[in-house]
Amino acid sequence: MSQFAGYVLPGSVFIAFGLKWSLDAAADPKLPGEDHLEDIRSSRGGRSQQYRKRKCCRLKNWPMEGIIKLTITAVGIAASVTAAYPNGELKFVGDILYATVYLFFAISGLVDVLVFYCPYTMPYGLDKFTLALAFAIEGLMFRLHLGHQAFMEQHVHVLLVYAIFSCAFASLVEIVLPWSRLVKFALSFFTLVHGSWYIQSGFILYSPTQGTPIAWTSSDDYNSALIWISLTFAWHCGGAFIIMLILMALSRKRNPPPPQHIEAFEPEPSSHSHTMTIPHCQLSSFMDLKV
Incomplete structure:
Protein backbone atom coordinates (compact mmCIF):
# COMPACT_ATOMS: atom_id res chain seq x y z
CA MET A 1 0.00 0.00 0.00
CA SER A 2 1.51 3.29 -1.10
CA GLN A 3 -1.26 5.69 -0.13
CA PHE A 4 -2.64 6.88 3.17
CA ALA A 5 -6.22 6.07 2.12
CA GLY A 6 -5.19 2.45 1.51
CA TYR A 7 -4.74 2.07 5.26
CA VAL A 8 -7.62 4.17 6.54
CA LEU A 9 -10.43 2.65 4.46
CA PRO A 10 -9.77 -1.07 5.26
CA GLY A 11 -9.09 -0.15 8.89
CA SER A 12 -12.43 1.62 9.19
CA VAL A 13 -14.21 -1.44 7.79
CA PHE A 14 -12.53 -3.79 10.28
CA ILE A 15 -13.37 -1.45 13.16
CA ALA A 16 -17.03 -1.44 12.08
CA PHE A 17 -17.13 -5.25 11.93
CA GLY A 18 -15.35 -5.54 15.29
CA LEU A 19 -17.90 -3.29 16.98
CA LYS A 20 -20.79 -5.11 15.29
CA TRP A 21 -19.53 -8.53 16.41
CA SER A 22 -18.98 -7.30 19.96
CA LEU A 23 -22.58 -6.07 20.16
CA ASP A 24 -23.81 -9.40 18.77
CA ALA A 25 -21.82 -11.27 21.41
CA ALA A 26 -23.15 -9.08 24.21
CA ALA A 27 -26.77 -9.40 23.04
CA ASP A 28 -26.66 -13.20 22.85
CA PRO A 29 -29.07 -14.42 25.57
CA LYS A 30 -27.84 -18.03 25.59
CA LEU A 31 -26.04 -19.51 28.55
CA PRO A 32 -22.45 -20.65 27.94
CA GLY A 33 -21.91 -24.40 27.71
CA GLU A 34 -25.27 -25.21 26.13
CA ASP A 35 -25.61 -26.94 22.80
CA HIS A 36 -27.17 -24.42 20.45
CA LEU A 37 -25.89 -25.62 17.09
CA GLU A 38 -29.34 -25.96 15.57
CA ASP A 39 -30.44 -22.60 16.98
CA ILE A 40 -27.35 -20.94 15.51
CA ARG A 41 -28.02 -22.54 12.12
CA SER A 42 -31.63 -21.44 12.05
CA SER A 43 -30.82 -17.93 13.26
CA ARG A 44 -28.20 -17.53 10.53
CA GLY A 45 -30.73 -18.78 8.02
CA GLY A 46 -33.17 -16.07 8.95
CA ARG A 47 -35.90 -18.59 9.76
CA SER A 48 -36.03 -18.68 13.54
CA GLN A 49 -39.15 -17.60 15.38
CA GLN A 50 -37.17 -14.92 17.18
CA TYR A 51 -36.37 -13.18 13.92
CA ARG A 52 -39.84 -13.66 12.50
CA LYS A 53 -41.32 -11.90 15.51
CA ARG A 54 -39.14 -8.86 14.91
CA LYS A 55 -40.97 -7.63 11.86
CA CYS A 56 -40.07 -4.06 12.68
CA CYS A 57 -36.43 -4.76 11.83
CA ARG A 58 -36.45 -5.56 8.12
CA LEU A 59 -32.65 -5.87 7.95
CA LYS A 60 -32.89 -9.25 9.73
CA ASN A 61 -34.48 -10.65 6.58
CA TRP A 62 -31.33 -9.98 4.56
CA PRO A 63 -27.74 -11.28 4.88
CA MET A 64 -26.42 -7.79 5.52
CA GLU A 65 -22.97 -8.89 6.68
CA GLY A 66 -22.39 -10.89 3.51
CA ILE A 67 -23.79 -8.14 1.28
CA ILE A 68 -21.53 -5.53 2.91
CA LYS A 69 -18.49 -7.77 2.46
CA LEU A 70 -19.27 -8.35 -1.20
CA THR A 71 -19.86 -4.64 -1.87
CA ILE A 72 -16.69 -3.42 -0.15
CA THR A 73 -14.47 -6.12 -1.64
CA ALA A 74 -15.84 -5.49 -5.13
CA VAL A 75 -14.75 -1.85 -4.83
CA GLY A 76 -11.38 -2.90 -3.43
CA ILE A 77 -10.73 -5.43 -6.19
CA ALA A 78 -11.70 -2.93 -8.89
CA ALA A 79 -9.44 -0.24 -7.40
CA SER A 80 -6.49 -2.63 -6.98
CA VAL A 81 -6.71 -4.04 -10.50
CA THR A 82 -7.04 -0.56 -11.98
CA ALA A 83 -3.93 0.57 -10.07
CA ALA A 84 -2.02 -2.53 -11.20
CA TYR A 85 -2.76 -1.84 -14.89
CA PRO A 86 -2.36 1.95 -15.29
CA ASN A 87 -1.94 1.84 -19.09
CA GLY A 88 -3.34 -1.57 -19.85
CA GLU A 89 -0.09 -3.27 -18.81
CA LEU A 90 0.82 -4.91 -15.52
CA LYS A 91 3.27 -2.57 -13.75
CA PHE A 92 2.49 -2.88 -10.04
CA VAL A 93 2.36 -6.51 -8.89
CA GLY A 94 1.83 -5.42 -5.27
CA ASP A 95 -1.68 -4.21 -6.13
CA ILE A 96 -2.52 -7.72 -7.35
CA LEU A 97 -1.54 -8.92 -3.87
CA TYR A 98 -4.13 -6.64 -2.28
CA ALA A 99 -6.71 -7.68 -4.88
CA THR A 100 -6.11 -11.29 -3.80
CA VAL A 101 -6.78 -10.36 -0.17
CA TYR A 102 -10.03 -8.65 -1.18
CA LEU A 103 -10.97 -11.73 -3.20
CA PHE A 104 -10.81 -14.05 -0.19
CA PHE A 105 -12.92 -11.69 1.89
CA ALA A 106 -15.38 -11.63 -1.03
CA ILE A 107 -15.51 -15.42 -0.81
CA SER A 108 -16.27 -15.06 2.89
CA GLY A 109 -19.14 -12.70 2.06
CA LEU A 110 -20.48 -15.11 -0.56
CA VAL A 111 -20.44 -17.96 1.97
CA ASP A 112 -22.30 -15.74 4.47
CA VAL A 113 -25.05 -15.25 1.90
CA LEU A 114 -25.25 -18.98 1.09
CA VAL A 115 -25.34 -19.94 4.79
CA PHE A 116 -28.11 -17.39 5.37
CA TYR A 117 -30.38 -18.81 2.66
CA CYS A 118 -29.26 -22.47 2.84
CA PRO A 119 -28.35 -23.05 6.51
CA TYR A 120 -29.04 -26.79 6.51
CA THR A 121 -27.30 -27.66 3.25
CA MET A 122 -24.02 -25.92 4.10
CA PRO A 123 -21.57 -27.56 6.54
CA TYR A 124 -21.76 -26.03 9.97
CA GLY A 125 -18.98 -23.54 10.62
CA LEU A 126 -18.23 -22.94 6.92
CA ASP A 127 -18.74 -19.19 7.31
CA LYS A 128 -16.24 -18.99 10.18
CA PHE A 129 -13.81 -21.23 8.32
CA THR A 130 -13.80 -19.01 5.23
CA LEU A 131 -13.44 -15.93 7.44
CA ALA A 132 -10.42 -17.53 9.13
CA LEU A 133 -9.04 -18.41 5.68
CA ALA A 134 -9.43 -14.80 4.53
CA PHE A 135 -7.61 -13.52 7.62
CA ALA A 136 -4.87 -16.14 7.16
CA ILE A 137 -4.33 -15.19 3.50
CA GLU A 138 -4.18 -11.51 4.47
CA GLY A 139 -1.58 -12.22 7.15
CA LEU A 140 0.40 -14.43 4.78
CA MET A 141 0.50 -11.75 2.08
CA PHE A 142 1.76 -9.14 4.56
CA ARG A 143 4.28 -11.58 6.00
CA LEU A 144 5.80 -12.63 2.68
CA HIS A 145 6.73 -9.17 1.45
CA LEU A 146 8.16 -7.89 4.75
CA GLY A 147 11.70 -8.61 3.51
CA HIS A 148 11.42 -5.93 0.83
CA GLN A 149 10.55 -3.15 3.29
CA ALA A 150 12.56 -0.83 5.49
CA PHE A 151 13.02 -1.88 9.10
CA MET A 152 10.60 0.72 10.42
CA GLU A 153 7.89 -0.39 8.02
CA GLN A 154 8.61 -4.02 8.91
CA HIS A 155 8.09 -3.32 12.60
CA VAL A 156 4.72 -1.69 11.95
CA HIS A 157 3.54 -4.50 9.68
CA VAL A 158 4.78 -7.29 11.97
CA LEU A 159 2.48 -5.98 14.70
CA LEU A 160 -0.32 -5.89 12.14
CA VAL A 161 0.40 -9.50 11.16
CA TYR A 162 0.11 -10.53 14.83
CA ALA A 163 -3.37 -9.02 15.00
CA ILE A 164 -4.41 -10.61 11.68
CA PHE A 165 -3.36 -14.14 12.63
CA SER A 166 -5.05 -13.70 16.02
CA CYS A 167 -8.30 -12.97 14.16
CA ALA A 168 -7.83 -16.12 12.09
CA PHE A 169 -7.20 -18.25 15.19
CA ALA A 170 -10.24 -16.86 17.04
CA SER A 171 -12.44 -17.57 14.01
CA LEU A 172 -11.33 -21.20 13.98
CA VAL A 173 -11.90 -21.60 17.72
CA GLU A 174 -15.45 -20.24 17.35
CA ILE A 175 -16.26 -23.22 15.10
CA VAL A 176 -15.55 -25.55 18.04
CA LEU A 177 -17.08 -23.30 20.73
CA PRO A 178 -19.90 -21.40 18.98
CA TRP A 179 -21.77 -20.73 22.26
CA SER A 180 -18.77 -19.19 24.08
CA ARG A 181 -19.08 -15.46 24.62
CA LEU A 182 -15.38 -15.36 25.46
CA VAL A 183 -14.44 -16.62 21.99
CA LYS A 184 -16.79 -14.09 20.37
CA PHE A 185 -15.25 -11.41 22.56
CA ALA A 186 -11.75 -12.46 21.44
CA LEU A 187 -12.68 -12.35 17.75
CA SER A 188 -14.26 -8.93 18.15
CA PHE A 189 -11.29 -7.65 20.17
CA PHE A 190 -8.63 -8.76 17.69
CA THR A 191 -10.68 -7.44 14.75
CA LEU A 192 -10.99 -4.08 16.47
CA VAL A 193 -7.25 -3.96 17.14
CA HIS A 194 -6.64 -5.05 13.55
CA GLY A 195 -8.67 -2.14 12.20
CA SER A 196 -7.34 0.52 14.57
CA TRP A 197 -3.73 -0.49 13.95
CA TYR A 198 -4.40 -0.42 10.21
CA ILE A 199 -5.31 3.25 10.51
CA GLN A 200 -2.43 3.96 12.87
CA SER A 201 -0.01 2.40 10.37
CA GLY A 202 -1.12 4.93 7.78
CA PHE A 203 -0.36 7.79 10.18
CA ILE A 204 3.03 6.31 11.12
CA LEU A 205 4.34 5.46 7.66
CA TYR A 206 2.74 8.12 5.48
CA SER A 207 1.85 11.75 5.88
CA PRO A 208 -1.87 12.39 5.21
CA THR A 209 -0.97 15.61 3.38
CA GLN A 210 2.13 14.62 1.43
CA GLY A 211 1.60 10.90 0.97
CA THR A 212 5.32 10.11 1.33
CA PRO A 213 7.08 7.94 3.92
CA ILE A 214 8.36 9.69 7.03
CA ALA A 215 12.14 10.28 7.03
CA TRP A 216 13.99 9.70 10.30
CA THR A 217 16.84 12.19 10.83
CA SER A 218 19.04 10.24 13.27
CA SER A 219 19.50 6.82 14.85
CA ASP A 220 18.27 8.11 18.22
CA ASP A 221 15.02 9.26 16.65
CA TYR A 222 14.82 5.92 14.88
CA ASN A 223 15.22 3.89 18.09
CA SER A 224 12.80 6.11 19.97
CA ALA A 225 10.29 5.64 17.16
CA LEU A 226 10.51 1.84 17.52
CA ILE A 227 9.75 2.09 21.24
CA TRP A 228 6.86 4.46 20.68
CA ILE A 229 5.41 2.22 17.96
CA SER A 230 5.37 -0.74 20.35
CA LEU A 231 3.83 1.38 23.09
CA THR A 232 1.20 2.70 20.70
CA PHE A 233 0.23 -0.84 19.73
CA ALA A 234 -0.16 -1.74 23.40
CA TRP A 235 -2.34 1.33 23.93
CA HIS A 236 -4.50 0.29 20.98
CA CYS A 237 -5.02 -3.10 22.62
CA GLY A 238 -5.94 -1.50 25.94
CA GLY A 239 -8.28 1.01 24.34
CA ALA A 240 -10.05 -1.66 22.31
CA PHE A 241 -10.50 -3.78 25.44
CA ILE A 242 -12.01 -0.91 27.42
CA ILE A 243 -14.35 0.06 24.56
CA MET A 244 -15.63 -3.50 24.29
CA LEU A 245 -16.18 -3.75 28.05
CA ILE A 246 -18.26 -0.57 27.96
CA LEU A 247 -20.31 -1.74 24.98
CA MET A 248 -21.00 -5.13 26.53
CA ALA A 249 -21.91 -3.58 29.89
CA LEU A 250 -24.38 -1.21 28.23
CA SER A 251 -25.81 -4.05 26.16
CA ARG A 252 -26.32 -6.25 29.25
CA LYS A 253 -28.33 -3.45 30.87
CA ARG A 254 -30.72 -3.50 27.93
CA ASN A 255 -30.78 -7.32 27.90
CA PRO A 256 -30.89 -8.60 31.52
CA PRO A 257 -29.26 -11.96 32.24
CA PRO A 258 -31.34 -15.13 32.72
CA PRO A 259 -32.47 -16.24 36.21
CA GLN A 260 -29.66 -17.24 38.54
Whole structure:
Protein backbone atom coordinates (compact mmCIF):
# COMPACT_ATOMS: atom_id res chain seq x y z
CA MET A 1 0.00 0.00 0.00
CA SER A 2 1.51 3.29 -1.10
CA GLN A 3 -1.26 5.69 -0.13
CA PHE A 4 -2.64 6.88 3.17
CA ALA A 5 -6.22 6.07 2.12
CA GLY A 6 -5.19 2.45 1.51
CA TYR A 7 -4.74 2.07 5.26
CA VAL A 8 -7.62 4.17 6.54
CA LEU A 9 -10.43 2.65 4.46
CA PRO A 10 -9.77 -1.07 5.26
CA GLY A 11 -9.09 -0.15 8.89
CA SER A 12 -12.43 1.62 9.19
CA VAL A 13 -14.21 -1.44 7.79
CA PHE A 14 -12.53 -3.79 10.28
CA ILE A 15 -13.37 -1.45 13.16
CA ALA A 16 -17.03 -1.44 12.08
CA PHE A 17 -17.13 -5.25 11.93
CA GLY A 18 -15.35 -5.54 15.29
CA LEU A 19 -17.90 -3.29 16.98
CA LYS A 20 -20.79 -5.11 15.29
CA TRP A 21 -19.53 -8.53 16.41
CA SER A 22 -18.98 -7.30 19.96
CA LEU A 23 -22.58 -6.07 20.16
CA ASP A 24 -23.81 -9.40 18.77
CA ALA A 25 -21.82 -11.27 21.41
CA ALA A 26 -23.15 -9.08 24.21
CA ALA A 27 -26.77 -9.40 23.04
CA ASP A 28 -26.66 -13.20 22.85
CA PRO A 29 -29.07 -14.42 25.57
CA LYS A 30 -27.84 -18.03 25.59
CA LEU A 31 -26.04 -19.51 28.55
CA PRO A 32 -22.45 -20.65 27.94
CA GLY A 33 -21.91 -24.40 27.71
CA GLU A 34 -25.27 -25.21 26.13
CA ASP A 35 -25.61 -26.94 22.80
CA HIS A 36 -27.17 -24.42 20.45
CA LEU A 37 -25.89 -25.62 17.09
CA GLU A 38 -29.34 -25.96 15.57
CA ASP A 39 -30.44 -22.60 16.98
CA ILE A 40 -27.35 -20.94 15.51
CA ARG A 41 -28.02 -22.54 12.12
CA SER A 42 -31.63 -21.44 12.05
CA SER A 43 -30.82 -17.93 13.26
CA ARG A 44 -28.20 -17.53 10.53
CA GLY A 45 -30.73 -18.78 8.02
CA GLY A 46 -33.17 -16.07 8.95
CA ARG A 47 -35.90 -18.59 9.76
CA SER A 48 -36.03 -18.68 13.54
CA GLN A 49 -39.15 -17.60 15.38
CA GLN A 50 -37.17 -14.92 17.18
CA TYR A 51 -36.37 -13.18 13.92
CA ARG A 52 -39.84 -13.66 12.50
CA LYS A 53 -41.32 -11.90 15.51
CA ARG A 54 -39.14 -8.86 14.91
CA LYS A 55 -40.97 -7.63 11.86
CA CYS A 56 -40.07 -4.06 12.68
CA CYS A 57 -36.43 -4.76 11.83
CA ARG A 58 -36.45 -5.56 8.12
CA LEU A 59 -32.65 -5.87 7.95
CA LYS A 60 -32.89 -9.25 9.73
CA ASN A 61 -34.48 -10.65 6.58
CA TRP A 62 -31.33 -9.98 4.56
CA PRO A 63 -27.74 -11.28 4.88
CA MET A 64 -26.42 -7.79 5.52
CA GLU A 65 -22.97 -8.89 6.68
CA GLY A 66 -22.39 -10.89 3.51
CA ILE A 67 -23.79 -8.14 1.28
CA ILE A 68 -21.53 -5.53 2.91
CA LYS A 69 -18.49 -7.77 2.46
CA LEU A 70 -19.27 -8.35 -1.20
CA THR A 71 -19.86 -4.64 -1.87
CA ILE A 72 -16.69 -3.42 -0.15
CA THR A 73 -14.47 -6.12 -1.64
CA ALA A 74 -15.84 -5.49 -5.13
CA VAL A 75 -14.75 -1.85 -4.83
CA GLY A 76 -11.38 -2.90 -3.43
CA ILE A 77 -10.73 -5.43 -6.19
CA ALA A 78 -11.70 -2.93 -8.89
CA ALA A 79 -9.44 -0.24 -7.40
CA SER A 80 -6.49 -2.63 -6.98
CA VAL A 81 -6.71 -4.04 -10.50
CA THR A 82 -7.04 -0.56 -11.98
CA ALA A 83 -3.93 0.57 -10.07
CA ALA A 84 -2.02 -2.53 -11.20
CA TYR A 85 -2.76 -1.84 -14.89
CA PRO A 86 -2.36 1.95 -15.29
CA ASN A 87 -1.94 1.84 -19.09
CA GLY A 88 -3.34 -1.57 -19.85
CA GLU A 89 -0.09 -3.27 -18.81
CA LEU A 90 0.82 -4.91 -15.52
CA LYS A 91 3.27 -2.57 -13.75
CA PHE A 92 2.49 -2.88 -10.04
CA VAL A 93 2.36 -6.51 -8.89
CA GLY A 94 1.83 -5.42 -5.27
CA ASP A 95 -1.68 -4.21 -6.13
CA ILE A 96 -2.52 -7.72 -7.35
CA LEU A 97 -1.54 -8.92 -3.87
CA TYR A 98 -4.13 -6.64 -2.28
CA ALA A 99 -6.71 -7.68 -4.88
CA THR A 100 -6.11 -11.29 -3.80
CA VAL A 101 -6.78 -10.36 -0.17
CA TYR A 102 -10.03 -8.65 -1.18
CA LEU A 103 -10.97 -11.73 -3.20
CA PHE A 104 -10.81 -14.05 -0.19
CA PHE A 105 -12.92 -11.69 1.89
CA ALA A 106 -15.38 -11.63 -1.03
CA ILE A 107 -15.51 -15.42 -0.81
CA SER A 108 -16.27 -15.06 2.89
CA GLY A 109 -19.14 -12.70 2.06
CA LEU A 110 -20.48 -15.11 -0.56
CA VAL A 111 -20.44 -17.96 1.97
CA ASP A 112 -22.30 -15.74 4.47
CA VAL A 113 -25.05 -15.25 1.90
CA LEU A 114 -25.25 -18.98 1.09
CA VAL A 115 -25.34 -19.94 4.79
CA PHE A 116 -28.11 -17.39 5.37
CA TYR A 117 -30.38 -18.81 2.66
CA CYS A 118 -29.26 -22.47 2.84
CA PRO A 119 -28.35 -23.05 6.51
CA TYR A 120 -29.04 -26.79 6.51
CA THR A 121 -27.30 -27.66 3.25
CA MET A 122 -24.02 -25.92 4.10
CA PRO A 123 -21.57 -27.56 6.54
CA TYR A 124 -21.76 -26.03 9.97
CA GLY A 125 -18.98 -23.54 10.62
CA LEU A 126 -18.23 -22.94 6.92
CA ASP A 127 -18.74 -19.19 7.31
CA LYS A 128 -16.24 -18.99 10.18
CA PHE A 129 -13.81 -21.23 8.32
CA THR A 130 -13.80 -19.01 5.23
CA LEU A 131 -13.44 -15.93 7.44
CA ALA A 132 -10.42 -17.53 9.13
CA LEU A 133 -9.04 -18.41 5.68
CA ALA A 134 -9.43 -14.80 4.53
CA PHE A 135 -7.61 -13.52 7.62
CA ALA A 136 -4.87 -16.14 7.16
CA ILE A 137 -4.33 -15.19 3.50
CA GLU A 138 -4.18 -11.51 4.47
CA GLY A 139 -1.58 -12.22 7.15
CA LEU A 140 0.40 -14.43 4.78
CA MET A 141 0.50 -11.75 2.08
CA PHE A 142 1.76 -9.14 4.56
CA ARG A 143 4.28 -11.58 6.00
CA LEU A 144 5.80 -12.63 2.68
CA HIS A 145 6.73 -9.17 1.45
CA LEU A 146 8.16 -7.89 4.75
CA GLY A 147 11.70 -8.61 3.51
CA HIS A 148 11.42 -5.93 0.83
CA GLN A 149 10.55 -3.15 3.29
CA ALA A 150 12.56 -0.83 5.49
CA PHE A 151 13.02 -1.88 9.10
CA MET A 152 10.60 0.72 10.42
CA GLU A 153 7.89 -0.39 8.02
CA GLN A 154 8.61 -4.02 8.91
CA HIS A 155 8.09 -3.32 12.60
CA VAL A 156 4.72 -1.69 11.95
CA HIS A 157 3.54 -4.50 9.68
CA VAL A 158 4.78 -7.29 11.97
CA LEU A 159 2.48 -5.98 14.70
CA LEU A 160 -0.32 -5.89 12.14
CA VAL A 161 0.40 -9.50 11.16
CA TYR A 162 0.11 -10.53 14.83
CA ALA A 163 -3.37 -9.02 15.00
CA ILE A 164 -4.41 -10.61 11.68
CA PHE A 165 -3.36 -14.14 12.63
CA SER A 166 -5.05 -13.70 16.02
CA CYS A 167 -8.30 -12.97 14.16
CA ALA A 168 -7.83 -16.12 12.09
CA PHE A 169 -7.20 -18.25 15.19
CA ALA A 170 -10.24 -16.86 17.04
CA SER A 171 -12.44 -17.57 14.01
CA LEU A 172 -11.33 -21.20 13.98
CA VAL A 173 -11.90 -21.60 17.72
CA GLU A 174 -15.45 -20.24 17.35
CA ILE A 175 -16.26 -23.22 15.10
CA VAL A 176 -15.55 -25.55 18.04
CA LEU A 177 -17.08 -23.30 20.73
CA PRO A 178 -19.90 -21.40 18.98
CA TRP A 179 -21.77 -20.73 22.26
CA SER A 180 -18.77 -19.19 24.08
CA ARG A 181 -19.08 -15.46 24.62
CA LEU A 182 -15.38 -15.36 25.46
CA VAL A 183 -14.44 -16.62 21.99
CA LYS A 184 -16.79 -14.09 20.37
CA PHE A 185 -15.25 -11.41 22.56
CA ALA A 186 -11.75 -12.46 21.44
CA LEU A 187 -12.68 -12.35 17.75
CA SER A 188 -14.26 -8.93 18.15
CA PHE A 189 -11.29 -7.65 20.17
CA PHE A 190 -8.63 -8.76 17.69
CA THR A 191 -10.68 -7.44 14.75
CA LEU A 192 -10.99 -4.08 16.47
CA VAL A 193 -7.25 -3.96 17.14
CA HIS A 194 -6.64 -5.05 13.55
CA GLY A 195 -8.67 -2.14 12.20
CA SER A 196 -7.34 0.52 14.57
CA TRP A 197 -3.73 -0.49 13.95
CA TYR A 198 -4.40 -0.42 10.21
CA ILE A 199 -5.31 3.25 10.51
CA GLN A 200 -2.43 3.96 12.87
CA SER A 201 -0.01 2.40 10.37
CA GLY A 202 -1.12 4.93 7.78
CA PHE A 203 -0.36 7.79 10.18
CA ILE A 204 3.03 6.31 11.12
CA LEU A 205 4.34 5.46 7.66
CA TYR A 206 2.74 8.12 5.48
CA SER A 207 1.85 11.75 5.88
CA PRO A 208 -1.87 12.39 5.21
CA THR A 209 -0.97 15.61 3.38
CA GLN A 210 2.13 14.62 1.43
CA GLY A 211 1.60 10.90 0.97
CA THR A 212 5.32 10.11 1.33
CA PRO A 213 7.08 7.94 3.92
CA ILE A 214 8.36 9.69 7.03
CA ALA A 215 12.14 10.28 7.03
CA TRP A 216 13.99 9.70 10.30
CA THR A 217 16.84 12.19 10.83
CA SER A 218 19.04 10.24 13.27
CA SER A 219 19.50 6.82 14.85
CA ASP A 220 18.27 8.11 18.22
CA ASP A 221 15.02 9.26 16.65
CA TYR A 222 14.82 5.92 14.88
CA ASN A 223 15.22 3.89 18.09
CA SER A 224 12.80 6.11 19.97
CA ALA A 225 10.29 5.64 17.16
CA LEU A 226 10.51 1.84 17.52
CA ILE A 227 9.75 2.09 21.24
CA TRP A 228 6.86 4.46 20.68
CA ILE A 229 5.41 2.22 17.96
CA SER A 230 5.37 -0.74 20.35
CA LEU A 231 3.83 1.38 23.09
CA THR A 232 1.20 2.70 20.70
CA PHE A 233 0.23 -0.84 19.73
CA ALA A 234 -0.16 -1.74 23.40
CA TRP A 235 -2.34 1.33 23.93
CA HIS A 236 -4.50 0.29 20.98
CA CYS A 237 -5.02 -3.10 22.62
CA GLY A 238 -5.94 -1.50 25.94
CA GLY A 239 -8.28 1.01 24.34
CA ALA A 240 -10.05 -1.66 22.31
CA PHE A 241 -10.50 -3.78 25.44
CA ILE A 242 -12.01 -0.91 27.42
CA ILE A 243 -14.35 0.06 24.56
CA MET A 244 -15.63 -3.50 24.29
CA LEU A 245 -16.18 -3.75 28.05
CA ILE A 246 -18.26 -0.57 27.96
CA LEU A 247 -20.31 -1.74 24.98
CA MET A 248 -21.00 -5.13 26.53
CA ALA A 249 -21.91 -3.58 29.89
CA LEU A 250 -24.38 -1.21 28.23
CA SER A 251 -25.81 -4.05 26.16
CA ARG A 252 -26.32 -6.25 29.25
CA LYS A 253 -28.33 -3.45 30.87
CA ARG A 254 -30.72 -3.50 27.93
CA ASN A 255 -30.78 -7.32 27.90
CA PRO A 256 -30.89 -8.60 31.52
CA PRO A 257 -29.26 -11.96 32.24
CA PRO A 258 -31.34 -15.13 32.72
CA PRO A 259 -32.47 -16.24 36.21
CA GLN A 260 -29.66 -17.24 38.54
CA HIS A 261 -30.70 -20.86 39.01
CA ILE A 262 -30.66 -23.97 36.86
CA GLU A 263 -32.25 -27.38 37.06
CA ALA A 264 -29.35 -29.64 37.89
CA PHE A 265 -31.10 -33.01 38.06
CA GLU A 266 -34.47 -34.05 36.79
CA PRO A 267 -35.02 -37.84 36.83
CA GLU A 268 -37.97 -39.59 35.29
CA PRO A 269 -41.17 -39.42 37.38
CA SER A 270 -41.52 -42.29 39.85
CA SER A 271 -42.71 -42.93 43.36
CA HIS A 272 -39.17 -42.83 44.78
CA SER A 273 -37.72 -39.83 42.97
CA HIS A 274 -38.09 -36.13 43.37
CA THR A 275 -36.97 -33.19 41.24
CA MET A 276 -34.04 -31.43 42.79
CA THR A 277 -32.95 -27.89 41.91
CA ILE A 278 -29.61 -26.38 42.84
CA PRO A 279 -29.27 -22.59 43.10
CA HIS A 280 -26.61 -21.20 40.83
CA CYS A 281 -23.27 -20.30 42.48
CA GLN A 282 -24.47 -20.82 46.09
CA LEU A 283 -22.35 -23.47 47.80
CA SER A 284 -24.10 -23.06 51.13
CA SER A 285 -27.35 -24.31 49.64
CA PHE A 286 -25.95 -27.83 49.34
CA MET A 287 -26.27 -28.27 53.11
CA ASP A 288 -30.03 -27.69 52.90
CA LEU A 289 -30.86 -30.15 50.14
CA LYS A 290 -33.52 -32.70 51.03
CA VAL A 291 -34.20 -35.61 48.76
